[in-house]
Amino acid sequence: xxxxxxxxxxxxxxxxxxxxxxxxxxxxxxxxxxxxxxxxxxxxxxxxxxxxxxxxxxxxxxxxxxxxxxxxxxxxxxxxxxxxxxxxxxxxxxxxxxxxxxxxxxxxxxxxxxxxxxxxxxxxxxxxxxxxxxxxxxxxxxxxxxxxxxxxxxxxxxxxxxxxxxxxxxxxxxxxxxxxxxxxxxxxxxxxxxxxxxxxxxxxxxxxxxxxxxxxxxxxxxxxxxxxxxxxxxxxxxxxxxxxxxxxxxxxxxxxxxxxxxxxx
Amino acid sequence: xxxxxxxxxxxxxxxxxxxxxxxxxxxxxxxxxxxxxxxxxxxxxxxxxxxxxxxxxxxxxxxxxxxxxxxxxxxxxxxxxxxxxxxxxxxxxxxxxxxxxxxxxxxxxxxxxxxxxxxxxxxxxxxxxxxxxxxxxxxxxxxxxxxxxxxxxxxxxxxxxxxxxxxxxxxxxxxxxxxxxxxxxxxxxxxxxxxxxxxxxxxxxxxxxxxxxxxxxxxxxxxxxxxxxxxxxxxxxxxxxxxxxxxxxxxxxxxxxxxxxxxxxxxxxxxxxxxxxxxxxxxxxxxxx
Numbered sequence: 001x002x003x004x005x006x007x008x009x010x011x012x013x014x015x016x017x018x019x020x021x022x023x024x025x026x027x028x029x030x031x032x033x034x035x036x037x038x039x040x041x042x043x044x045x046x047x048x049x050x051x052x053x054x055x056x057x058x059x060x061x062x063x064x065x066x067x068x069x070x071x072x073x074x075x076x077x078x079x080x081x082x083x084x085x086x087x088x089x090x091x092x093x094x095x096x097x098x099x100x101x102x103x104x105x106x107x108x109x110x111x112x113x114x115x116x117x118x119x120x121x122x123x124x125x126x127x128x129x130x131x132x133x134x135x136x137x138x139x140x141x142x143x144x145x146x147x148x149x150x151x152x153x154x155x156x157x158x159x160x161x162x163x164x165x166x167x168x169x170x171x172x173x174x175x176x177x178x179x180x181x182x183x184x185x186x187x188x189x190x191x192x193x194x195x196x197x198x199x200x201x202x203x204x205x206x207x208x209x210x211x212x213x214x215x216x217x218x219x220x221x222x223x224x225x226x227x228x229x230x231x232x233x234x235x236x237x238x239x240x241x242x243x244x245x246x247x248x249x250x251x252x253x254x255x256x257x258x259x260x261x262x263x264x265x
Numbered sequence: 266x267x268x269x270x271x272x273x274x275x276x277x278x279x280x281x282x283x284x285x286x287x288x289x290x291x292x293x294x295x296x297x298x299x300x301x302x303x304x305x306x307x308x309x310x311x312x313x314x315x316x317x318x319x320x321x322x323x324x325x326x327x328x329x330x331x332x333x334x335x336x337x338x339x340x341x342x343x344x345x346x347x348x349x350x351x352x353x354x355x356x357x358x359x360x361x362x363x364x365x366x367x368x369x370x371x372x373x374x375x376x377x378x379x380x381x382x383x384x385x386x387x388x389x390x391x392x393x394x395x396x397x398x399x400x401x402x403x404x405x406x407x408x409x410x411x412x413x414x415x416x417x418x419x420x421x422x423x424x425x426x427x428x429x430x431x432x433x434x435x436x437x438x439x440x441x442x443x444x445x446x447x448x449x450x451x452x453x454x455x456x457x458x459x460x461x462x463x464x465x466x467x468x469x470x471x472x473x474x475x476x477x478x479x480x481x482x483x484x485x486x487x488x489x490x491x492x493x494x495x496x497x498x499x500x501x502x503x504x505x506x507x508x509x510x511x512x513x514x515x516x517x518x519x520x521x522x523x524x525x526x527x528x529x530x531x532x533x534x535x536x537x538x539x540x541x542x543x544x545x546x547x548x549x550x551x552x553x554x
Contacts, residue, residue, distance in 0.1 A: 011282050065281055174361075180321050181362040184354040185423065186346055186378025203374065206364035210409065 009069075009169075010132050015060035016245055017130045022139030024246035025127050031253050032123050036116055038260040045115055047263070051256055052119050059130050066125060073121055077114045084110030133165035134238070142240055155231025163219070171212070178207050266332045266351055266430045266463070268295040268318055273327035275313055287313040288487040291327075295431070298461045300454070302474035304510065305484030311467045312357075314484070318433050318465065319352035320345045350379040353429030357436050359420035360413065368394070368411075368419050369404040375427040386426070393422035396456070398448060414445050421449070425456075431463040432456075438473075450477065475499060475513045475535045483510070500533040515540050 012018075017025070039045050056063060084106050091105035127136070141158035148154050179189055187200045270293045277285045288310040295301055295318075305311045316322040317329050320336045328337040331348050353375075356362070365371035372393055373386035381389070391401055397418040403411070408419055421437065434453065438446035454477050457464045468474055474481050475495045482492040485508060491498060498505070502512040502520065519534055522544065530547070534540035 062282060068281070177356065178362055180316065181354075181356045181359065183321060184319060184349055184356070185362070185375035185427070186349060188346065203362075203364045207361055210364075211361060 009128065011061050011065070011129045013060045013130075015058060015130065017055065017059040017126065019245070020249065021240055021242050021246045022131050022135040023143055023240060023242065024249055025131055026136070026139050026143060028249060028253055029123055029127050031250075031257070033120060035253075035257045035260055036120060038257070038264055039116070040112075041263070041265050043263045044260050045112060047256065047259055048119055049115070051252075052122050055126055056122065059126050061126070061129050066122065066129070069125065070118075070121060073117075077117050080117065081110040081114045084113060133168075134162060137162040137165065138236070138238060138240060155234070159231075167212075167215070170215075171208070174211060175204065175208060178204055267297050267330070268332075268352070268431060268463075269293065269330045270314070270317060270324075271328050271330065273314075273317060273324040273329060275317070275322060276325045279325060286487060288484075291484075291487075291489055293482055293489065293492070295463060295465060297430070297463055299480060300457050300464045300466070300478050301480045301482065302466045302468060302478035303482045303484060304468060304471065304474055305490075306509070309484040310487040311484050312435060313487075315354065315433055315435055315465070315467050318431070319349050319354055321354075346379065350427060351429055352431045352433060353424040353427050354433045355421055355424050355435065355437050357439055358417075359424070359437075360416035363408040363416060363420055363423075366407060367404065368406055368408050371408055371419065372404075372423045372426050375423050379427060389426040389428065390422070393426040394419070396425055397422045397452060414441060417441065417445075418449070429462075431465065433465045433467075435467045436469065437466075438468075438470075453477075471511045471513045475516075483508075495535055496533055499535065519543075 036048060039048055056066065085102055086106070088106035088109050089101075089103050091103050091108070093101060094104055094107060095102040131139075137158045140161060141154055144152070144154045144157070182200070182203045183189065187203060189197065189200050189204075270291055273291045274289050275287045277283070277287055291310070291314060293301075293303075293314070303311045303314060313322065317324060317336075318331070320329070320331065320342060323336055323338055323342070325338055328335055330336075331352065334348060336342060336348075363371050365374060369387065369390050372390040373383070376386040376389055377383065390404060394401060394404060399415060399418055399422075403415070403419070408416060411419065417437075424432065432453070437453070438449050441449065450473055453464060453466070456462050457477075466473065466478065478495060480492065481495055481498045483490045483498065483505070490508070491504070499512055499516045502516055505512055513535065515534055515537055519530060519540055523529055526547070528547065530543045532539075532543075534543055
């Protein structure tokens with residue numbers, strides 16, 4: 001039942017993007033999130049779309065798979081589009097029936113914002129689809145390392161992240177299992193009136209919470225039993241290595257940002 | 266109610282990079298009133314088969330007949346609830362599904378979902394809690410204050426209170442102590458005998474399968490490797506041992522005896538008593554010669 005979700009999921013493959021240093025991928029996402037906001041006309045949005053699709057092609061993750069995973073977010077995107085259509089009343093009047101009217105600016109903004117949303121989600125999916133959670137946290141820890149100087153608990157943060165990422169699939173499996181068990185006891189999660197469906201969440205959430213607390217306690221005990229004492233003096237088994245392809249990727253992104261600034265109106 | 270799987274195939278996450286064939290060409294008949302055991306290694310597809318029995322999963326190809334309802338890939342199914350009321354499933358570690366404030370409410374949850382009136386549901390809860398060997402006082406407690414074994418029994422009571430025609434058990438004794446295992450299995454067996462409740466037991470335990478089942482299905486790599494009565498299955502244990510599956514202790518002992526004395530008993534014994542008789546008669550024959 002939860003099979004369709006692709007967030008936080010890793011698809012193993014041999015592609016340039018898979019082999020890249022997680023730090024460069026993280027930096028790329030960070031930069032990308034910033035420069036997405038530079039775009040403000042069809043040219044600049046076109047550039048971003050081309051860039052994103054080039055990345056998807058390089059990552060060798062089947063396109064159909066990414067799209068099917070986007071379905072849950074589609075509603076959110078549609079919602080913002082509709083809001084813009086209704087609420088932005090600038091520019092030329094395009095269409096009017098009674099009180100309902102669509103203005104040029106509303107349509108333009110709506111489409112741009114939806115595209116922006118779409119691109120951001122695609123890019124971040126590429127990161128999680130091509131990078132194992134452990135790589136992501138290693139990269140994060142390494143990037144945030146300088147913050148240690150101001151007593152920011154970088155290691156603890158990274159540990160928290162890796163634990164939560166690690167338990168996403170477990171939680172999904174468990175959700176699926178409990179949903180099935182309750183379905184077998186006559187709960188209907190996907191049909192019936194809305195009121196009933198909301199009520200059906202309770203027999204799902206309570207066992208999930210109870211089990212998560214139990215698991216957290218067991219994990220803490222297991223870590224302590226193996227002598228975990230935090231990040232101090234801890235060495236790493238997996239070493240990160242920055243290569244030529246990482247530099248190249250970032251250079252491309254800088255070129256993209258320059259182009260965006262030049263073409264924006 | 267009869268259930269039959271006909272050439273069922275199921276793929277997990279079809280049309281994604283994670284696609285995985287779970288079961289293939291599985292045909293199993295579960296006539297009314299039978300005690301059927303499904304045995305196999307972890308990952309042999311037994312849990313997948315089990316989820317087809319009340320339409321939690323729809324076969325990718327092939328069909329499942331549940332009573333007179335047909336479940337297949339093409340047809341959009343409506344009102345699956347009717348099926349689920351008649352086929353109760355006790356999942357592995359069923360204590361994970363408990364959620365309500367009191368044990369009584371939790372047991373009543375299933376029946377009331379199927380439209381049973383509250384009074385009637387409470388009556389059923391009292392019967393069910395006794396069936397699983399707990400006392401009525403426990404009904405007013407929170408399920409989360411109970412011990413693991415008690416929680417297991419409460420969860421089982423929750424399925425029994427639905428009064429299904431067929432009960433499906435997915436390793437109901439996993440993680441219990443030997444005494445708890447025996448008690449729970451004996452309870453299911455007596456329910457089966459008293460109420461003619463069709464029972465499907467998914468298990469690793471050859472002992473349980475040989476002791477309780479009328480029919481055994483052995484799964485291997487998502488396919489049915491062998492099916493038959495316990496006698497048929499264990500009369501040629503060599504194949505099973507090759508698969509790395511266990512045979513019951515009694516059968517293993519008989520094999521050793523037969524090897525040692527270069528003899529062959531008239532039948533494969535599944536209980537200690539039977540085997541004792543056979544050995545005694547062998548000894549007598551020996552004395553006469």
